[in-house]
Amino acid sequence: MLDRRPITDIHADLLVVGGGAAGMAAAVTAARRGLKVTLLERYGFCGGGAVAGLSGTICGLFEAHESDTAPPKKLVFGFVDEFIKRMNAKGGLTSPVRYGKTFTLVHDPLKWKGVADDMLEEAGVHIVYHTTVTDVLMEGGERIAGVVAYNKQGKLRVTAEVTIDASGDGDLAAMSGLDTFMGVNGVVQNPTMIFRILGVDVKRFLNRYGEDSVLGADVSEAIRQSNASGKYVLPRSKIFLFPTTRPNELLCNSTRVIGRDGRELNPINSADFTEAEIAGRKQVEEYVRFYRDQLTGCENAFVNDTGVQVGVRQTRQVQGVTTLKNEDVVTGRKSQSGIARSAWPIEMHSGEKPKLEWLFNDYYEIPYECFVPVKGESLLTAGRCLSAESDAMASARVTAQCFSYGHAIGHAASIAVLERIAPRLVDPLAVRAAVNRDGAQLD
Numbered sequence: 422m423l424d425r426r427p428i429t430d431i432h433a434d435l436l437v438v439g440g441g442a443a444g445m446a447a448a449v450t451a452a453r454r455g456l457k458v459t460l461l462e463r464y465g466f467c468g469g470g471a472v473a474g475l476s477g478t479i480c481g482l483f484e485a486h487e488s489d490t491a492p493p494k495k496l497v498f499g500f501v502d503e504f505i506k507r508m509n510a511k512g513g514l515t516s517p518v519r520y521g522k523t524f525t526l527v528h529d530p531l532k533w534k535g536v537a538d539d540m541l542e543e544a545g546v547h548i549v550y551h552t553t554v555t556d557v558l559m560e561g562g563e564r565i566a567g568v569v570a571y572n573k574q575g576k577l578r579v580t581a582e583v584t585i586d587a588s589g590d591g592d593l594a595a596m597s598g599l600d601t602f603m604g605v606n607g608v609v610q611n612p613t614m615i616f617r618i619l620g621v622d623v624k625r626f627l628n629r630y631g632e633d634s635v636l637g638a639d640v641s642e643a644i645r646q647s648n649a650s651g652k653y654v655l656p657r658s659k660i661f662l663f664p665t666t667r668p669n670e671l672l673c674n675s676t677r678v679i680g681r682d683g684r685e686l687n688p689i690n691s692a693d694f695t696e697a698e699i700a701g702r703k704q705v706e707e708y709v710r711f712y713r714d715q716l717t718g719c720e721n722a723f724v725n726d727t728g729v730q731v732g733v734r735q736t737r738q739v740q741g742v743t744t745l746k747n748e749d750v751v752t753g754r755k756s757q758s759g760i761a762r763s764a765w766p767i768e769m770h771s772g773e774k775p776k777l778e779w780l781f782n783d784y785y786e787i788p789y790e791c792f793v794p795v796k797g798e799s800l801l802t803a804g805r806c807l808s809a810e811s812d813a814m815a816s817a818r819v820t821a822q823c824f825s826y827g828h829a830i831g832h833a834a835s836i837a838v839l840e841r842i843a844p845r846l847v848d849p850l851a852v853r854a855a856v857n858r859d860g861a862q863l864d
C-alpha cells in the first residue's frame with residue numbers, strides 16, 4: 422500500500438501534540454518566549470476533554486474547606502488567569518459555583534474554542550487542526566525527533582528540537598516504546614458522556630436542591646429506588662448538575678459508562694471506545710427521562726447536546742522520573758521541584774458512587790520530574806498523562822492544573838531549546854521562577 426501524495430515537511434523549535442488545556446498553554450507560553458511552535462490537534466478546535474468531552478467546568482482553582490459557608494479562596498494563578506479574563510470578557514464563564522467543599526467555574530465550550538484560537542494566533546503558534554499523529558520519528562534509538570501525522574492533505578513529517586506529548590493518552594510515549602502504565606492493573610476510571618439540557622426552570626431547580634452542584638443524598642436515593650423499581654437503568658447514583666452561563670440550561674455530569682459486562686470501559690481499546698459512545702448516548706436518554714419525571718424544574722427539559730466524544734478521564738500515563746504518590750496528595754506534600762499546585766480532592770469515578778476525598782485548607786505541589794519520561798530524549802509530557810499513582814491522578818488531572826502543567830512545561834521546553842540542553846537537565850527552580858514571573862504565585 423502506498424499513499425502517493427507528497428509529504429509535507431515542517432520544522433519547529435517545539436512541537437506540541439494535543440490542544441487540550443495543557444497543550445494550548447504550553448504552545449502559547451513557548452511561542453511568547455520566541456520559539457517557533459507547531460501545534461497538531463486531531464479535532465478542528467482546542468479544548469480536548471473540556472470541549473470535545475464537554476467536561477464543562479474549570480476545577481482545581483480553589484482551596485477546600487470543611488465549612489459549607491466558607492467563601493471561595495483562590496489558590497491557583499498564572500496562565501489560567503489570562504484564560505479566565507478572556508472567557509469572562511466573552512461571557513463564557515460563571516462566577517464560582519459550589520462543588521461540595523470547594524468551588525468551580527462553569528465554562529461555555531463554544532467560547533473556549535474562540536479564546537484558545539485567539540491566544541494561539543496572537544502568540545504566533547502554527548496551528549494544524551484536523552491532524553492526527555500516527556507515528557514518531559526516532560533518532561539514535563533514544564531521541565524523539567518529531568512525528569508523522571495524517572490529515573486530508575496527506576502525510577506530514579514534523580521535526581522539532583523538543584516535543585511535548587499533550588495528547589492526554591500518552592500517545593507519543595507509547596509510539597516511542599517508552600514506559601507507560603494504566604490505572605490499577607489496567608483498570609481505569611469510567612468514562613462519562615456529559616450532556617447539556619435546555620428547558621429547565623433553573624430557579625425552581627435551585628430552590629429545591631440548593632446551590633451545591635453535587636446533588637444530595639435524597640436524589641441519590643431516588644435514583645436507587647428508580648433502579649429497584651425496574652423502570653429505569655441508571656448506573657450512577659451520585660450526580661453533578663451545574664447551571665451554566667446560558668438561560669434555562671444545566672450541564673449534566675451524571676452518566677457512568679460501563680460495558681455490557683459491567684466493566685469500567687477503557688477508551689484506549691477501540692472496541693471499548695466504540696461501546697462507550699453508543700452506551701453513553703443511550704444513558705443520556707435514560708437520565709433525562711428520570712430528570713423529567715422526578716426532578717423539580719426539569720419537567721420540560723430536553724437534551725441540547727452531548728460531548729463530541731465520551732469524556733475520557735484516565736488512560737495511559739507516562740512513567741516519569743518522579744511519580745506523584747497518593748500519599749503526596751492526602752498529606753499536602755510540597756516539593757523542591759514543584760512547578761504547579763493543587764487542592765482538588767481525589768475524585769475517583771469508579772463504581773456506582775464517585776468517591777470524593779477532600780484535602781482541607783491545604784494543597785500539594787506537583788514536581789517537574791512527573792513530566793520528564795524516565796527514558797527517551799527531547800520529549801516532555803503535559804496534562805493528564807503525567808506520572809501519578811491512580812488516586813493522585815484522580816486529583817491532579819483537572820483543568821486548572823492542566824493549564825498550570827502546560828504553562829510550566831512550555832517554559833521548560835523553552836529553556837531546553839534556548840540553552841540547548843536536554844529537557845531532563847532543565848532546573849525545576851528555573852521553571853518555577855518562570856511561572857512565578859507570569860503570576861503563578863507559587864512562593
Ligand SMILES: Cc1cc2nc3c(=O)[nH]c(=O)nc-3n(C[C@H](O)[C@H](O)[C@H](O)COP(=O)(O)OP(=O)(O)OC[C@H]3O[C@@H](n4cnc5c(N)ncnc54)[C@H](O)[C@@H]3O)c2cc1C
Nearest residue numbers: 439441442443463469470476480554589732733804805820
Ligand atoms: C467526563 C469528564 C468530566 C470531567 N469534568 C471535569 C470538570 O468538571 N472540571 C475539570 O476541571 N476537569 C474535568 N475533567 C478533567 C479534564 O477535562 C481533563 O483532565 C483535562 O481536559 C485534560 O487536559 P489535557 O490537556 O491533559 O488533555 P485533553 O483535554 O485530553 O487533550 C488532549 C488533546 O490531544 C488531542 N489528541 C489526542 N491524541 C492525539 C493525536 N494522536 N494526534 C493529535 N491530537 C491528539 C485530543 O484531541 C485533545 O484535544 C473531566 C474529564 C472527564 C472525562
